[in-house]
Amino acid sequence: xxxxxxxxxxxxxxxxxxxxxxxxxxxxxxxxxxxxxxxxxxxxxxxxxxxxxxxxxxxxxxxxxxxxxxxxxxxxxxxxxxxxxxxxxxxxxxxxxxxxxxxxxxxxxxx
Numbered sequence: 001x002x003x004x005x006x007x008x009x010x011x012x013x014x015x016x017x018x019x020x021x022x023x024x025x026x027x028x029x030x031x032x033x034x035x036x037x038x039x040x041x042x043x044x045x046x047x048x049x050x051x052x053x054x055x056x057x058x059x060x061x062x063x064x065x066x067x068x069x070x071x072x073x074x075x076x077x078x079x080x081x082x083x084x085x086x087x088x089x090x091x092x093x094x095x096x097x098x099x100x101x102x103x104x105x106x107x108x109x110x111x
Contacts, residue, residue, distance in 0.1 A: 008035075010029060010030055010033045010034065010035045010036070011027065011028040011029040011030045011033065011035065011084075011089075011090075012027075012028040013025055013026070013027050013028075014026045014028075015100070018099050018100075019099065020099075021097055021098065021099070022095055022096060022097040022098070022099055023095075023096045023097075023099035023100045024093065024094070024095055024096075025093075025094050025096070025100065026050065026091055026092070026093055026094070027047075027082070027091065027092045027094050028089050028090065028091050029054060029082055029083075029084040029089070029090040029091075029092075030084065030089065031084055031086055031087050031088055031089065031090075032084065032085065032086075032087075033083075033084055034081055034082065034083040034084070035081060035082040035083075036081065036107055036110075037057070037079050037080065037081040037107070037108050037109065037110050037111050038079070038080065038081075038105050038106060038107050038108060039077060039078065039079045039080075039106045039108050040074075040076055040077075040104045040105060040106070041076055041077060041104055041106070042076055042098060042101070042104050043076060043096050043097065043098060043100065043101065043104050044073065044074065044075050044076060044096070044097050045073075045074045045094055045095070045096050046071055046072070046073050046074075046094065046095040046096075047066065047071065047072045047073075047074070047082070047092040047093075047094050048069070048070070048071045048092060048093040048094075048095075049066045049067050049068045049069060049070045049071070049091075049092055050068060050091040050092060050093055051068060051088075051089060051090065051091040052068070052084065052086055052088050052089060052090035052091065053065065053066065053067050053068075053085075053086055053090070054066050054082060054083055054084045054085070054086070054090040054092075055082070055083040055085065056072045056074070056080060056081075056082050056083075057080060057081045057082075057083065057111045058072075058074065058078055058079070058080050058111075059078055059079040059080070059111060063083075066092075079108050079111060080111075081110065081111055
C-alpha cells in the first residue's frame with residue numbers, strides 16, 4: 001500500500017516505499033499538462049519512464065525526451081519541469097535520495 005497519495009492539479013503522486021536512503025513513487029502527469037518548475041536543495045531525483053512519452057526540461061540543458069524505460073537524473077539545485085504533450089497519461093517511477101521531503105521542494109520561475 002502507498003504511504004501517501006497527492007493529487008495536484010497537474011496529475012498524481014503515489015509513494016510506493018520509503019527507506020533510510022531513498023524513497024520510490026510513481027508520478028502521473030495529465031495529458032497536455034506541465035508539472036510546474038521546481039528545485040530541490042538536497043534531493044537527487046531519478047525519473048524512469050513507465051507509460052507514455054514526455055519532456056523533462058532541465059535548466060541550461062536541451063529538453064530531454066523520455067519514453068518508457070528511459071531515465072533522466074535531476075541533481076540538487078537544478079530547476080526542472082515535466083511536460084506531457086500527449087493525449088494519454090504520462091507516468092514515471094521516481095527514485096529520490098535522500099528520501100522525498102516536501103520541505104525541500106521550491107517552486108521557481110518557468111524555464
